[in-house]
Amino acid sequence: MPTRSETNEKAATLRALFEAQGAAVVEPPILQPAGTLLDLYGEDIRARAYVTSDALRGEQMLRPDFTVPVVQMHMAHGAEPARYTYAGEVFRRQEQDPERANEYMQVGYEVFDRTDPAAADAEVFALIGEALAGVRVEAVTGDIGILMAAVQGLETTAARKAALMRHIWRPRRFRALLERYAGRSEVPPTRAALLAGQAKSDAPLIGMRSEAEIAARIEALRADAEAEPISAQRVDLIEALLEVRETMPNALSRLHDLAVDMPEIGTAVARVAEREAALAARGVATESLLFETSYGRTSMEYYDGFVFGFRVEGRPDLPEVATGGRYDALTLRLGDGAEIPAVGGVMRPGLMLELEAAQ
Amino acid sequence: MMLKLGVPSKGRLMEKTFDWFGQRGVQLQRTGSEREYAGRVDGIDNVNLILLSAGEIPRELAAGRIHLGVTGTDLVQEKLALWDQLVEPLAELNFGHADLILAVPQAWIDVDTLDDLDAAAAAFRARHGFRMRIATKYHRLVREFLRQHGVADYALVDSQGATEGTVANETAEAIADITSSGETLRANHLKVLSDGLILQSQATLWRSRTAEIDKEARATLNALNEKLFS
Numbered sequence: 001m002p003t004r005s006e007t008n009e010k011a012a013t014l015r016a017l018f019e020a021q022g023a024a025v026v027e028p029p030i031l032q033p034a035g036t037l038l039d040l041y042g043e044d045i046r047a048r049a050y051v052t053s054d055a056l057r058g059e060q061m062l063r064p065d066f067t068v069p070v071v072q073m074h075m076a077h078g079a080e081p082a083r084y085t086y087a088g089e090v091f092r093r094q095e096q097d098p099e100r101a102n103e104y105m106q107v108g109y110e111v112f113d114r115t116d117p118a119a120a121d122a123e124v125f126a127l128i129g130e131a132l133a134g135v136r137v138e139a140v141t142g143d144i145g146i147l148m149a150a151v152q153g154l155e156t157t158a159a160r161k162a163a164l165m166r167h168i169w170r171p172r173r174f175r176a177l178l179e180r181y182a183g184r185s186e187v188p189p190t191r192a193a194l195l196a197g198q199a200k201s202d203a204p205l206i207g208m209r210s211e212a213e214i215a216a217r218i219e220a221l222r223a224d225a226e227a228e229p230i231s232a233q234r235v236d237l238i239e240a241l242l243e244v245r246e247t248m249p250n251a252l253s254r255l256h257d258l259a260v261d262m263p264e265i266g267t268a269v270a271r272v273a274e275r276e277a278a279l280a281a282r283g284v285a286t287e288s289l290l291f292e293t294s295y296g297r298t299s300m301e302y303y304d305g306f307v308f309g310f311r312v313e314g315r316p317d318l319p320e321v322a323t324g325g326r327y328d329a330l331t332l333r334l335g336d337g338a339e340i341p342a343v344g345g346v347m348r349p350g351l352m353l354e355l356e357a358a359q
Numbered sequence: 360m361m362l363k364l365g366v367p368s369k370g371r372l373m374e375k376t377f378d379w380f381g382q383r384g385v386q387l388q389r390t391g392s393e394r395e396y397a398g399r400v401d402g403i404d405n406v407n408l409i410l411l412s413a414g415e416i417p418r419e420l421a422a423g424r425i426h427l428g429v430t431g432t433d434l435v436q437e438k439l440a441l442w443d444q445l446v447e448p449l450a451e452l453n454f455g456h457a458d459l460i461l462a463v464p465q466a467w468i469d470v471d472t473l474d475d476l477d478a479a480a481a482a483f484r485a486r487h488g489f490r491m492r493i494a495t496k497y498h499r500l501v502r503e504f505l506r507q508h509g510v511a512d513y514a515l516v517d518s519q520g521a522t523e524g525t526v527a528n529e530t531a532e533a534i535a536d537i538t539s540s541g542e543t544l545r546a547n548h549l550k551v552l553s554d555g556l557i558l559q560s561q562a563t564l565w566r567s568r569t570a571e572i573d574k575e576a577r578a579t580l581n582a583l584n585e586k587l588f589s
Contacts, residue, residue, distance in 0.1 A: 203464070207527065
């Protein structure tokens with residue numbers, strides 16, 4: 001295991017690489033306000049944040065990552081375009097595996113630039129890839145925007161689309177919802193009874209959820225029961241889309257084929273193609289680069305476009321050495337009306353040292 | 360080295376544990392005053408009885424400070440990460456049955472499954488501006504269960520006692536707690552979700568995988584095994 005000072009030194013070296021690219025060094029505080037920021041993380045990180053409180057400032061958390069505080073800082077008073085880099089500890093509870101660190105060093109690079117998103121994606125990916133040159137890793141890319149476009153393009157009710165969008169990051173529930181909206185799963189008997197007006201209770205209503213909320217949900221369920229099912233063909237197309245796991249050129253040709261039947265994903269697929277060209281222009285070997293439509297769905301809730309990770313070959317037990325992605329919507333949520341396309345990534349210098357030592 | 364056996368220090372759990380061992384020819388008893396947690400063992404030599412709160416037994420087993428211990432499956436799985444690498448279940452003792460369940464107000468006629476709970480949580484958050492609160496002391500088990508089933512927009516709030524009352528007191532909208540008969544739930548106007556069974560628990564005799572054991576203690580363990588399981 002590398003010592004803390006070795007890890008700090010490695011982190012400083014990596015951060016200097018990004019500084020050399022013109023990135024400004026930022027140092028967000030370790031204690032962050034938990035109330036609003038915590039909601040922006042996916043369940044995985046949110047559940048694992050160390051939250052504490054004090055009488056003056058309310059709920060505070062030990063920063064579980066840098067991206068959200070950096071976005072908040074940029075949206076509050078950053079000039080654009082901007083490039084930032086940082087190095088510091090992040091804190092996440094580990095409740096399943098005592099081998100995983102609950103405090104570890106991250107080095108990151110974030111780009112806020114509206115001129116050429118594909119080039120910005122390629123820049124972040126390529127710089128991180130170059131910094132990882134000494135470690136044997138396998139890169140994976142994906143794009144959350146493709147599945148989002150497929151959902152938005154469904155011919156169905158707004159409520160169903162909203163429910164599917166909400167569960168993009170929870171594959172199991174997403175699939176269950178899709179099957180239900182297609183009329184391919186059985187209606188639970190209690191739901192049938194409710195819709196038939198046979199569910200009742202003599203118990204007094206307790207708690208904060210009101211009679212009106214219960215009535216509104218029953219109304220929504222009635223409306224949903226009357227909606228046309230999503231066609232089986234559409235559901236199969238989405239499932240085929242989620243199964244795309246290929247090298248970049250093969251994945252693109254598969255996506256282009258699927259876009260014939262799903263024209264709504266056309267724009268998102270075109271973005272993947274532009275990104276491939278931008279990556280190739282930066283010297284990335286795209287012909288062997290992996291693309292998975294489902295990549296990033298279980299862990300990275302604020303990413304809404306390009307996503308990538310560098311995993312250690314043959315070591316699924318280890319966390320990824322670097323991850324990142326595009327988070328345009330996050331800038332809108334923190335921007336108080338303003339927004340800017342943004343992409344970034346983080347690396348783990350401690351893990352890099354361990355791997356370098358093992359090689 | 361004596362073989363160290365940890366058992367619950369009070370209540371029905373202690374009495375039932377004493378009965379279970381007694382039926383197998385090993386007499387456990389508390390000694391000294393009501394407040395003193397000392398005990399003695401008859402029917403077998405070289406066993407040191409240690410009386411502990413049931414909630415502390417998982418940690419003592421994991422740390423290897425006791426060789427054997429009696430406590431519930433729920434407490435072992437909640438308190439120990441990678442519990443199956445730290446302890447081995449030797450026998451289910453067939454008492455202390457309890458289910459860890461998710462329950463919501465009976466008056467929520469629109470909520471019967473996890474799917475309903477998830478949808479209700481989304482609507483609740485939109486209406487109230489905060490996540491639906493689930494009161495529990497089993498944070499790890501509940502979080503893992505909800506994650507596996509893809510339920511979102513909830514927040515766990517800590518409740519170390521009288522959890523069934525939290526909904527009426529408006530400090531939570533739903534609860535996840537241990538129930539044996541369901542009577543307390545009904546009395547508090549709550550119902551169990553039809554797919555809301557998180558874990559079935561009962562009192563279990565565990566062996567620590569981490570405790571150091573010498574020849575003498577191992578011989579005692581073998582003799583005890585012989586008495587208990589033959």
